[in-house]
Amino acid sequence: MAAATGGFAGKVLRVDLSTGKISTQDTVEKYGDMLGGTGMGYRVLWDEVPAGTGPFDPANKLVFATGVLAGTGVPCNGRTAVTTIFPTVWPKALVGSGHMGGQFAAKLKYAGYDGIIIEGRADRPVWLFIRNSRVEIRDASRLWGSGIRRATLEISQEMGADCAVAAIGQAGEKLAPMAIVANSVSHSAGGVGGVMGSKNLKAIGVQGSGAVHIAGDKSEWEKLVKFHLSILGANNQHVVPSFPTPQSEYYNPGSRWVGEPGKRWGAAEPPIEITGNIYDLNRIAFRTNSAAFFLGDNAWKHTVRGNGCTACPIRCHTIVKVPSVAAKYGIKEMGQNTCTGLLFGRSFFKKLPGGLKGQTALEACMVGMHLADDLGLWCNYGQLQRDLMKLYHDGLLKTKIGSDEYASIPWDKYEAGDPDFLFDIIPRIAERKGELGHVLSLGTGGIFSKWGVPEESWTKDHASLYWKMGHPKHHANEDDGQCGVIINTQYNRDSQCHSHCNFVRNGLPLAVQKKLAEDIWGSADAVDAAGNYTPMNAAKARRARWSLVRKELHDSLGLCNWMGPWVASPLKERGYSGDDSLESKFYSLATGRKTDRAELDLIGERIFTLHRALTIRDMGRADMRAAHDLVPEWVYHDKGDTPPFTKGTIRMEQADIARAMDLFYEVMGWDKALGAPTMESYARLGLADVGKGLQAAKLTPGSTGGSTGGTPGSKG
Ligand code: SF4
Numbered sequence: 092m093a094a095a096t097g098g099f100a101g102k103v104l105r106v107d108l109s110t111g112k113i114s115t116q117d118t119v120e121k122y123g124d125m126l127g128g129t130g131m132g133y134r135v136l137w138d139e140v141p142a143g144t145g146p147f148d149p150a151n152k153l154v155f156a157t158g159v160l161a162g163t164g165v166p167c168n169g170r171t172a173v174t175t176i177f178p179t180v181w182p183k184a185l186v187g188s189g190h191m192g193g194q195f196a197a198k199l200k201y202a203g204y205d206g207i208i209i210e211g212r213a214d215r216p217v218w219l220f221i222r223n224s225r226v227e228i229r230d231a232s233r234l235w236g237s238g239i240r241r242a243t244l245e246i247s248q249e250m251g252a253d254c255a256v257a258a259i260g261q262a263g264e265k266l267a268p269m270a271i272v273a274n275s276v277s278h279s280a281g282g283v284g285g286v287m288g289s290k291n292l293k294a295i296g297v298q299g300s301g302a303v304h305i306a307g308d309k310s311e312w313e314k315l316v317k318f319h320l321s322i323l324g325a326n327n328q329h330v331v332p333s334f335p336t337p338q339s340e341y342y343n344p345g346s347r348w349v350g351e352p353g354k355r356w357g358a359a360e361p362p363i364e365i366t367g368n369i370y371d372l373n374r375i376a377f378r379t380n381s382a383a384f385f386l387g388d389n390a391w392k393h394t395v396r397g398n399g400c401t402a403c404p405i406r407c408h409t410i411v412k413v414p415s416v417a418a419k420y421g422i423k424e425m426g427q428n429t430c431t432g433l434l435f436g437r438s439f440f441k442k443l444p445g446g447l448k449g450q451t452a453l454e455a456c457m458v459g460m461h462l463a464d465d466l467g468l469w470c471n472y473g474q475l476q477r478d479l480m481k482l483y484h485d486g487l488l489k490t491k492i493g494s495d496e497y498a499s500i501p502w503d504k505y506e507a508g509d510p511d512f513l514f515d516i517i518p519r520i521a522e523r524k525g526e527l528g529h530v531l532s533l534g535t536g537g538i539f540s541k542w543g544v545p546e547e548s549w550t551k552d553h554a555s556l557y558w559k560m561g562h563p564k565h566h567a568n569e570d571d572g573q574c575g576v577i578i579n580t581q582y583n584r585d586s587q588c589h590s591h592c593n594f595v596r597n598g599l600p601l602a603v604q605k606k607l608a609e610d611i612w613g614s615a616d617a618v619d620a621a622g623n624y625t626p627m628n629a630a631k632a633r634r635a636r637w638s639l640v641r642k643e644l645h646d647s648l649g650l651c652n653w654m655g656p657w658v659a660s661p662l663k664e665r666g667y668s669g670d671d672s673l674e675s676k677f678y679s680l681a682t683g684r685k686t687d688r689a690e691l692d693l694i695g696e697r698i699f700t701l702h703r704a705l706t707i708r709d710m711g712r713a714d715m716r717a718a719h720d721l722v723p724e725w726v727y728h729d730k731g732d733t734p735p736f737t738k739g740t741i742r743m744e745q746a747d748i749a750r751a752m753d754l755f756y757e758v759m760g761w762d763k764a765l766g767a768p769t770m771e772s773y774a775r776l777g778l779a780d781v782g783k784g785l786q787a788a789k790l791t792p793g794s795t796g797g798s799t800g801g802t803p804g805s806k807g
Contacts, residue, residue, distance in 0.1 A: 097306030098159040098681035099123070100200045103131070104226060106219060108290050109149060109211030113226050118205040124777060127158035128647035129188050130698040131206050132174020133705055136186055137781060142709050146178035147266055147289035153209040155199070155257070155295070158649025162200030162303040162401065164316050165677050166323060167651035169400025171196040171257075173280040176709075177584055178268035179471065181536020181561030185583040186705040188646065189280030191257070191273065192400035196649055198255040201299030213291035218246060218258075221297040231293040235264060238465035239273050246296040258294035259284040260467025262521040267532035269469045269520070277408050277428040277460070278400065281469035282534075282584065306683025315676055317372075322660035322669045324348060324597065325378035326407045326429075327589060327653060330661040331598035332378075338369050340663055343598035347384050350377035357392035358412040370661060375404040381429045382409040386456065387448030398427050405654060409433070415450070416457040420510070426460040431473050435459035436513050438476035441484070443508035455510040462513060466521035471534055472585045474563040475520070477555055478535055491542045492526040500527070536561035550723035553730070558585065559721045566592035568726055568741045572624035573751040576743060577635040580720035580752070581699075583706060589652050590638035590645075595621055597659045603667050604659070611658055611671055612637065623738040627747050632754035637692075643702070644674055644695035697776040700768050704781045707767060713790045716756070716766030722748055762792035769793075 102115040103122065122131045132154040144150045154174045161168050169192045177187025199207070202223050209219075213228065216235040220227040234242045242258040250256075255274050262270035263284030270284025287293075305312050324330035325348035332339050333346040356363040365377045376397050382390035393413050397406025410427040417424040428435075436459020437443065437452050444451045463470070470476060482488040483505070489497055500519075504512035519528040530537045535557060539546050549557035558564045558579050565585035567575040570592040578588050595604065595618055605615035614630035645652040657669040670676075672688040679685050707713050722743075727735075729742035736744070756763045760772045769792050773782025786794045 097304040097683050098163070098678070099127075100162075100203050100205045100301070100303065102204050103156075104204045104207045104221070105210065106207060106226070106228065107210045108213040108217065108228065108292060111228055113228070115204075122205070124694065125698060125701075126644070126647035126694060127161070127205050128156050128170065128172040128649060129174055129643055129702070130647035130694070131156040132172055132188055133186065133698060133701040135208055136174065136176070137701060137705055137708075140176065142711065144176055146176045146184045146268070146286050149212040149290070151176045151286060151289075153283065153286050153290065153292075154206060155195075155209070156206035157196035157199055158647050159205075160677055160681055161649025162197035163305065163677075163681055164312070164402055165650065165681075166316070166319050167400065167403045167405065167654045168649050169193060169196050169278075169403060170646065170649050170651055171199070171280070172646050173272060173283045175283055175286045177282055178285055179282050179534035179536065179561050180583045181534065181539065183710070185560075185709050186702060187282060187582070187584045189271070189283040190587065190646060191278045191280040192403075192651060193275030193278030194255040194401055195257050195274040195278070195297065197401040198297045198299050200303050201301045202297050203299060203301055207295065209287075209290060209292060212289065216291050216293055218242075218294040218296065219292065220250070221295065221299075222250065223299055223301065234293050236261065239467050240465045242294050243274075246294055250296050250298055254296050254298040256294055256296045258467075259287050259292075260465055260521065262467040262469075262523075262532065263288035264293070265521075265523050265532075267468070267521065267523055268534050268537075269471060269475060269532050271467050271469045273464060273467065275400075277398075277432060277464055279432065279464070279467075279469070281471065284467050284469070303681075305681055307680030312680050315673075315680065318670070319657065319673060319677075320372050320375065320404065322657050322662060322665075322673075323375055323404065323654070324659075324661050325350070326381065326384075326405055327596065328593040328655065328657060328659065329596065329598050330659050330667065332369060333598075336369065341598065341600060341603075345596065346598040347381075348378045348598070349380050349383050354380075354383075354391050356394040356396055358395045363396075376406045379405050379407050380409055381407050381433055382411050382453075385430075385434055386453055389448060389450060389453060393453065395425070400651065403651065403654075407653070411453070411457070413453055413457050416454050416461075419454070420458055420461075420514070422458065422461040426457045428460050428464065431470055432460065432464070434473070435463045435470055435476075436510060436517075438470065438473050439479065439513065439516065440505070440508045441480060451508060451510065455508075455513065458510045458513045459517070462517040463521070466518060468517060468521040471561075472563050472565055474535055474557065475531060477557075477563070478538060479516070479531065481549075481552065481555055482538070487542075487544065488527070491530075496525045496527060499525075534561045547724070551725060553725040553728065555725070558723055560584070564723075568743050570621055571595050572619055572621075572631075572741075573627045573743065573748065574631050574635045574638065576722055576726060576748055577632070577751055577755045578638060580722060581639060582702075586642075587652070588638060588642040589654075590641040590656055591634065593655070594618070594659060599659060599667055606666065607659055607668055608634075610668065622741055624736055624741075624743075626736060626744075627751040627754060629754055629758070632751065632758045635755055636758050639699050640692050640695035641674075643698040644691065647695070647698055648674060648678065650674070693776065697778060700772060700776050701778060701781060703768055704773070704778065704785060707785060707790050708788070711790075713767045713785075713792065714765050716752065716764065720752060720766050765792050767792050
């Protein structure tokens with residue numbers, strides 16, 4: 092790769108906790124062709140972590156990696172990918188990545204690092220101090236046993252208020268697979284906290300006084316940033332408001348653009364009324380209010396403001412103030428989070444007094460955030476709560492845990508929708524207490540392995556939303572038909588991809604979306620209306636490929652895939668189009684390496700393909716189609732038995748999904764029978780070494796002599 096002059100901080104920090112050795116490597120030389128983020132993480136795992144390594148083995152590595160655009164002025168740039176052998180993958184741990192926003196990525200870049208590779212295991216609790224070139228492994232015995240909040244506070248007092256701290260709570264310390272690492276109050280990466288705990292690493296504190304150098308023309312850069320701001324919508328790139336207004340040609344009640352003139356951030360001091368032009372770029376932060384989107388009108392009066400990641404005007408982590416929880420539960424009246432983090436407490440309950448948007452629901456959210464974000468418990472995209480619900484209501488739980496333990500749990504409060512229940516159940520799981528706490532802390536796979544519950548009781552149950560390998564669906568057929576299904580087959584955890592659903596759920600009328608689809612994916616047939624699907628076609632396969640490539644690009648550039656890609660916009664004068672080459676324009680200006688859309692997408696494809704190669708290597712088989720790319724049975728059923736391709740059902744058809752997979756593998760250039768990249772694909776993507784490694788292990792098409800191969804050195 093030609094030497095880059097900007098964007099990258101320049102160094103990757105390597106910390107061996109077993110020996111105490113701290114060293115650096117040149118980022119561009121070693122990882123420049125992977126951009127950073129997940130790309131860097133996958134490369135480290137491929138090069139350095141042998142197949143068969145368990146998540147909590149000292150040989151496993153934990154890669155905190157930002158991207159080349161993190162810490163710059165690009166909107167929504169605060170992402171850090173934390174890649175490792177992921178402990179909640181069932182039945183066998185495989186590569187996975189948790190992603191966090193907040194301020195950590197930018198601070199790390201300002202300290203001079205694009206990533207940190209954590210190796211080995213400390214012989215006592217430690218935390219990592221990073222202040223520019225001064226890096227120290229410090230004693231954390233006084234912090235061990237404390238929650239994320241206290242650990243963050245103490246480290247901040249030691250380092251200074253301008254540091255960012257990524258810490259684990261008690262769940263991570265106790266090696267719960269369902270544990271997070273979190274920074275900046277509410278920005279967490281799920282599933283990786285236990286790996287950090289297994290290394291005896293309580294936290295990383297980082298402070299930097301440097302800057303990210305932009306190699307290209309500064310006025311061009313500023314122009315591009317302004318343009319990017321102009322094509323932003325609200326959270327999840329919803330580009331039309333949810334309310335009718337003379338200011339807008341279209342509106343859509345499903346949009347997350349809920350900031351309507353007349354609404355107030357009622358708990359701000361003094362309260363702030365939303366007024367004026369909803370398209371004003373200085374008012375972008377008014378558009379999103381996650382609390383109001385999920386919890387309804389009541390949340391407006393409790394809203395203080397939005398909070399969020401570096402350089403992001405969307406601010407999707409709503410800060411809410413609910414004085415009643417201080418009096419009732421003795422917890423802080425302020426809380427903040429977005430999406431499943433915000434709803435952590437509410438999601439435990441089937442019913443709540445006052446309904447799912449009432450005051451009790453809001454209080455349940457406050458209690459849930461207070462506990463989970465401090466103890467460091469992950470919800471696996473809401474699967475934890477659905478698992479408990481199913482175990483309890485199906486009567487399974489009674490048969491799986493002892494009667495004393497069962498009787499010790501306040502089920503009356505659970506049934507009554509009393510948030511007080513959360514003070515029992517959340518610490519029970521985070522601290523792995525009793526049989527129930529231990530099994531739920533393992534993730535859904537624990538229920539199958541430890542209690543002998545067949546996986547099919549989850550895959551057949553639509554209400555479980557379970558997909559495969561211990562994880563739920565993430566924007567699948569309910570949002571995007573076959574495209575959503577394909578995307579949900581590709582990862583070892585929930586897919587965490589928003590590229591596809593951010594487009595189909597952007598709120599624009601279908602006719603406008605189809606016009607944009609023609610330009611971007613070459614055919615209006617690339618999109619359907621959600622819940623009104625047509626049979627599979629090649630354009631949808633192209634869109635699925637594009638979505639996955641863009642997801643990996645964002646996760647490696649340091650951009651937020653909860654917002655991007657920005658291919659639709661609120662701009663009527665542009666026919667509502669965004670810009671499909673925005674990422675490559677920013678990359679070119681930041682690095683000074685002129686790179687067009689196709690060239691950057693090729694890097695995204697390289698990263699995605701390396702993830703595939705790692706999965707093949709660590710599963711020890713190449714027949715991904717049969718063994719990995721699975722679709723749960725509930726996808727093929729409809730409660731009312733409505734046939735597929737009928738308006739109003741998200742039911743898919745088996746033969747059509749088989750065709751969808753054929754078309755997807757074809758457009759990827761993979762072997763269709765196996766669903767595995769060919770030697771030609773690896774070579775085309777600059778991954779010839781990876782292809783050769785897999786070929787030697789008989790894990791490439793044509794080398795397997797059948798559907799499976801073996802992995803020399805694998806521990807099985
Ligand atoms: S949309 Fe939310 S998660 Fe994404 S960068 Fe902005 S504040 Fe962070």
